[in-house]
Amino acid sequence: MSQKAVIFDLDGTLIDSLEDLANSVNQTLKEFGFNTHEINAYKYFIGDGVKVLLKRATNEKENEETIEKLHKRFKVIYKKEIDSKTKVYEGIHQLLGKLENQAYPKAILSNKPHNFTLDCMNKFFSNYSFVNISGQKDSIAKKPDASAALLIAKDLEKDVENIYFVGDTKIDMQTAKNAGMIAIGVLWGFRDEKELRDNGADFIVSNTDELYDILIS
Incomplete structure (x- = not known):
């Protein structure tokens, strides 16, 4: 069987960035007089980009207008805190x-702003x-939207049917489904198995050994 390729999500898939993201948003909210949130609440705020967060x-x-002001301040805070508590997941x-x-082709596609994505990749990978x-x-x-995945x-x-897309939400x-790729959901990230299955996961993995076995199969 010919070698495939893989596109990884970043936050919740390769790195556990929840605490740094939550703390940075909470600091932003506090400065603007908004209520803050428990860290675990951010598991369901994260995933669709910073403005949606x-x-x-x-x-x-x-x-x-208010969101833009918050966004501008968040970027300043998060740039300083981007790797304070963030860690690479086990395995x-x-x-x-x-x-x-194995010279296995790899790529990253994240909804994290591009400059922060590059910062994290340079720091950890x-x-x-x-x-x-x-x-x-x-x-x-x-x-x-499949546009960025298709460019990658x-x-x-590789043809899309020979590309795995690995993520946690x-x-x-x-x-993955929109791009015609193979969807792999990981259980160590921010969301649960039901969400992944309900949204078309072809495979569900609970550790990186299981993920590796699928990628090289």
């Missing part, structure tokens, strides 16, 4: 190392080669 954190009652380095040794690293950009629709597929030089599963 801020809308959810303010109960979706604020106008775009990820070993997984990437094994894929690297600079030892690995990725064909494409893409965060959220204003010039292209964010996940679950061209760089990977319904957004990732929907992106």
Whole structure:
């Protein structure tokens, strides 16, 4: 069987960034006089980009002008806190190392702003080669739109049916389905198995050994 390729989500898939994101949003909210939230609440705020995150954190009652002000301040705070508590999930380095040794084509697609995506990749994964690293950009629709995933597929030089898309939320599963890729949901991230299955996961994995076995099958 010919080698396939993989596109990974970032937050909740390769890195546990929940606490840094939550703390940065909470600090932003506090400065603007909004109520803050428990860290675990952010598991369901995260996934659709920063502006949607801020809308959810303010109960979706604020106008775009206010969200823009929050967004601007959040970016300043998060840039300082981006790796304060963030850590790589157990087994990820070993997984990437094994894929690297096989010259297995890898890419990243995140709804995290592109500059922050690059910051995290440089901080945690600079030892690995990725064909494409893409965060959220204003010039292209964010996940679950398939546009960015399809552009990455061209760089990977694989047909979409030979590309695995690995993520931890319904957004990732929907992106895979919209792009015609194979959806793998991971259970160590921010959402649960039901959400992943309900949104089209072809495989569900609970650890990186299971993930590796699928990727090389």
